[in-house]
Amino acid sequence: MDFFDQYLKEQISTGVLILIVILSRTVVSKLVRRYAKTSQIIERRTNLVIKYINILINILALITLILIWGVQAKDIFITISSIATVIGVAMFAQWSILSNITSGIILFFSFPFKIGDVILIHDKDYLVEGEIEDIGAFHVTIRSKEGEVVIYPNNLFFQKGISIIKKPTNNNNDFTD
Structure with missing residues (x-):
């Protein structure tokens, strides 16, 4: 019982964060689907954009969760910068993949054809x-x-x-x- 009493603030904050993530994913999904419906965009493309946005929301929620449970912000930034460096070096040869994904999202929202x-x-x-x-x-x-x-x-x-x-x-x- 000592654990639950000692970390009550973190547990409540985690619960609120989970609710915010669920709510934001639902709202974003509905907004993107509404935009796609008014623009007559294909369902497959809509699902792809929603997937990318949900990944971003999950990453931000994970970082927030780590902060809630007491990991120092500077330690998070050091870890993220190290991971970003490794990924950046590894993906340098694969820049076209990221470029194509980004272009696909731009094509979705600009809808030129x-x-x-x-x-x-x-x-x-x-x-x-x-x-x-x-x-x-x-x-x-x-x-x-x-x-x-x-x-x-x-x-x-x-x-x-x-x-x-x-x-x-x-x-x-x-x-x-």
């Missing part, structure tokens, strides 16, 4: 024209007129010019100019 749009990517070496079939976390899948499937990394959409040639109409699968 959607599945079904016919686009032309202005690449001096290899022009890509086709219909967007899927927009994922790392890449966009495009089907050319010849039936060729082209996988284009998300980060390249911010480095190349893109023309939206045709958008699908709301009534059927016909395209408008």
Whole structure:
């Protein structure tokens, strides 16, 4: 019983933190889904953004929980900076993965094109024209007129010019100019 009496403040704070995490995850999920519904964004992309935001909320909650239970802030920052350094060095070679994930989130919120749009990517070496079939976390899948499937990394959409040639109409699968 001594443990429960000695750490009552920490236990109450932990309970409040858990409630805040549950509430914030629920609110954020509803807000992102509402935004996606008004923008007609695909459910798969919505779930991906919610997943990333929930990971961020969980990391922040873990840091707060560690602070609640008495670990010194300077020790946390030393640990986080050491972990960030190791991850940074390890991920330096994989910068494109992080770049593609970030680009995928930006594409989700800026919504310049959607599945079904016919686009032309202005690449001096290899022009890509086709219909967007899927927009994922790392890449966009495009089907050319010849039936060729082209996988284009998300980060390249911010480095190349893109023309939206045709958008699908709301009534059927016909395209408008």
